[in-house]
Amino acid sequence: MPDSTSLDFYRAYVVNTTDFLTAENEIRRTINRAIKENKANTVNIQTKLYALLYSTYSESSFMKMVLTPYGFEQKHLDEILIQGSIQEKWHKAIEMAFLKFSTYSKGSEIPNKSQDLKRIILKYIIDPSVIRNKIAHGQITVALNSKNTALNTDLTQKIEVLDVVYVYRLFEINKKLVSIIEDLIESPDKAHYNYYYSKFQELESFISKSQNWNLSSKKNTISMSKKVIR
Template sequence: MSVQYTDLCENCRKAESVWKFSKRIFNDCLKRNKIAEAECQTKVLAILYCTIAESYYLKILYTPNSLSESEIQEVKDTTKFHGISKGWEKCLDIALKKCQAAPKGSHIPNVKQTVERLIKAYILDPSLIRNKFAHGQWSNALNSEQTKLNSEVTTKIQKLDVSEIEKCKYALTKLAQIMTDILASPNKAHMRDFWKLICELEEELDKRREWTFVSKKEKLKKIPAPLKLRKR
C-alpha cells in the first residue's frame, strides 16, 4: 500500500495530542511540587519533540504535487546515510530549485542559510539528545565509541528545561510551515510569507527569552487547580 498524505497528517495530529497530554502531566507535577516527576516528564517531552519533528518531516516530504518519487527517494537516502538533519537540508535544496519567481541575487542563498540555521537548532541539536536517550544514556552521555563520557551532550541533558523545549516546539511549527510553503507554493506563498514567518518566530522567541523552569513553576502556582485535583 502506498503512502497516503492523509495518513501522515493524522500521524501529526496524534503526535500533537500526545504532546498536549504530556504537557498537562508535567504542569500537574510542577503545581504539586513533584520536582523529580517533573524532571522525568521533561525528558519524555524532549523525546516527544523529536517524534513530532519526524512526523512533520514525513508530512513535508509527501506534500501533494511537490516532490517526484525519485526526489523523495533521494531525500530518504540522504536521511538514511547522513542523518535526519541532512535529510531536511536535502529536501530544502530540491525545493528551492522550484522557486522560479525568486529574484536573481541573494534571495535563495539567504533563504537557504536561514532555514539551515533553523534545521541545525531545531532538528539536529535535539536529535543528538534523543539518540542518547534511545541508547539508555538518560543522565550521562557517552561518545560514539562508548569509551568515555561526552561532556558536552551530558551537560545539555542535565540542563534540559521544559521552557526551552516549548520554544523549540514553537520554532518547529514555523520551520514546518516554511518548508511546506517552499514545496507546495514556491512562487506564491513562499515569496509572500517567508520573511513574515521568520519575523514572527524571532519576535516570539524574544518574548520567551526569560522563560525558564523556575518562572514556569511560579506562574503555575498562581493558577487555581481544578476542583477534582484539589486536596480535600
C-alpha cells in the same frame, strides 16, 4: 507532486503527527501539574520523556512535510529520502523547495534564505536529536561518548538542564518552520512573495522573544499560580 503510491504514506504521517501533538499536550499538562505540586522527580523524568517525544515528533512532521501532495516531484522526494542523515535530508529538502521558484530569484536571495533556515534547523532540530539519541539508548541521566568508552560530561549537563519550556519552544519552532517549507513547495510563487517573509519574521520573532523563557520564569506566570483542581 509525489506518485500516488506515496499518498498512503502521507496520510499515515498525518495521523502520526496529529497523535504526537496530542501526546505533547498531555505530557506538558502532566509536567505543569507536577510543577504546581512541587513534584521535582516527576518533573525531571517527564521532561526527559518530553524531549524524547519532541525528536520523534520532529521526524514524523518532516516526513509529513516532504510527502505533502502537490509538493515535491517524486524524483526530488526520492533525492531527499536517499540522504544518509536527518540533517542531510532537511538540507536537501530546503534546496529542493527553493528550486520551486528559482526562476524568480535575484542575486544572493535564495542562498541567504537557505542558510537562515539551515541555521535554525541545526539549532532546534538537529542538536536536540543528539540528546534524544542518548536517552533512547538508555542514557537518560548520564551520557556516554559515541563509542561508549567514556562519560560525556557535556551531554550529561545538557540532559540535566532540560526543562519543559525549552522543549515547548522546540515544538513551536518546528511547527512554524515546517509551515514555511510546506508553503514553499505547495505554492512556490505565491508563498514566496506573499507569505515567506512574514512567516519567517514570525518565526524569528518567536525565537527572539522566547529565548529567555525557562522553568523559573514559567513558575512566575499567572497560569502556574492557579491551584490544582483534584
